[in-house]
Amino acid sequence: MSATPPVALTIAGSDSGGGAGLQADLRTFTVCGVHGCVAVTAVTVQNSVGVSGFVEIPPSVVADQIRAVATDIGVGAAKTGMLASAPIISAVAAACDEVRIGHDGDAPFVVDPVAASMHGDQLLADEALDALRGELFPRATLVTPNLDEVRLLVGIDVRSREQQYEAARALHALGPAWVLVKGGHLRAEPECLDLLYDGSEFTELTSKRVDTPHTHGGGDSLASAITSQLAQGAPVADAVRFGKRYIEQAVEHAYPLGAGTGPVSPFWRVRAP
């Protein structure tokens, strides 16, 4: 018998193609040494070419999954992915309060504000942005928007480093303890610059830009790698640095799959490439 590993919970949608969503989260948790639990929010019909539809799980069932995991197994840290609708977001916020997941609670909470897939398929209802900003951001230990999500959430179309700083301040004003503004989509920059901000100090985290079309599940995997470290008690800045190194490798080892966009890969951590 082995010792029980730390536990992380993902509150996320299923990707039938196995590239992103809860499948990417669980893979990442495993290779980062934590046991993964899941509260499923939606089931997408998806392959490497795109999302052709999804059904939402009833909000009360999403909340019950969170309660079932937290009250028996316990949650070291949690993250969100696709939340689909405002009623699901409200149910997640209430359940997380109840079981003390959140930056004022016992378990750190990473909110990845997933709004659309990289192919542009909408994964969050328009009216759900208010719930994300008003109900989930104030409870978050860390939020991890990409630049498309920044535009939707705070209306800043980031084209420069100065605007990335401005966006970090605007997002922090919504209540999370830490903000990570991911600049990977700023293609004019030679490196990927992610900006970390805790309300007083900015940290610029750079990584090399890898030339690959296969980055499906990249955002989910980064947030999961960060969450895996928070579940093991790491400070936020250390967890984010680990996540950056992890995702850099995962993008470098991404593989083609189907006719469209392949996923970032965790296999380098479990076998020689």
Ligand code: PLP
């Ligand atoms: N499908 C699901 C279920 C997701 O949770 C996500 C992202 O979080 C995606 C698709 C989109 O992933 P990508 O932006 O890599 O296409």
